[in-house]
Amino acid sequence: MHELSITQDVVRTVVDHTDGRTVAGVRLRIGALAGIVPDAVRFCFDLATQGTTLEGAWLEIEEEPGRGRCRVCRNEFEMADLLPLCPCGSTDAEVVAGRSLMVTSVEVV
């Protein structure tokens, strides 16, 4: 389960950018095509924050929908999963949104 190491990376990213201040809350953006299960991140968060300046912090996850751009008709369309299927019938598309895995902001004390 890579969500544990991903969550540990979240904690490290926050610790590296908050100058030792106590962190009361963390906001993440996770794309629908990022390969990360938000519930698994929530599950790992308490464990990953133990003994750090994030211990006891709340976690808020904004889910970003997936979008593809068709290489045939050039239109953009929503992608629920990594199998592209443009309304024009083409299956050749590039992912243009939905791969995010970002710490958007934190609340510090």
Next chain:
Amino acid sequence: MCDTCGCGATDVRVVDPGTGAVTHTHDGVTHTHEAGELGHAVPEPHSHDGGRTFHTHDEVPATAEAPAHSHGTTTVELELDVLGKNNALAGETRAWLAARDLVAVNLMSSPGSGKTTLLERTIRETAGRQVVVVEGDQETLLDAERIRAAGARAVQVNTGAGCHLDAEMLRTALDSLAPENGSLVMVENVGNLVCPALFDLGEQARVVVISVTEGDDKPLKYPHMFSAADLVVLNKTDLLPYVDFDVEALTAHARALRPGVRVLPVSARTGEGLDAWYTWLAELSA
């Protein structure tokens, strides 16, 4: 959990099966134990971030009730990519490899598809170019020992609870291997069709190995892995007469996720199809 220093679930060991020397990392801090060293057994409070935060592993802090969004806090906008550090290190590794004319290939698959068998044969049948191997497994030195027996230098990365290699592990393994310029660096990732897909190691190419006993629907079930594949090696073709496996369907499913991806049917056992594999490897350096 690292049994040399008892330091928790994220510990990683990089072992040279030749000398027994162990290098390992805790959350980005690397240090080395000599072979046979017993290590620091007392779980003192310690820091993984240069003294910013301290913790112990023997006492579990009480999980505080998550407070409601409280007053008196300050919002700090970050907009930081969580994998940014891994990706930056992978970029450095890629440049480091290129400067030494080294080609690194990341082999990924579910457990038992035949990655080590394919590597053993590749080592025996590659002339005129040094092949070195980075072996990733949660535990044991078994695969690195098989590689050594086949005639190549190898280090074993034991990820413990970890289910994938990351850029830092490859970096540590490369430092330990010190391959000569022009070598082919074959990386056998931890057997897992999910997690390794997310982590750029700094490799030139990603190869997904799938064997005919696994079923031709695997790309659809593990789309992240297949959408990142530069090549799909279909192994164990000697078993095709005994299983219901549709090579065309596998190819169509793989290409639905990665348009145009090449599928190479091989048997690491009989050698069937391996010439195309060797040609593909040789062309990577060009």
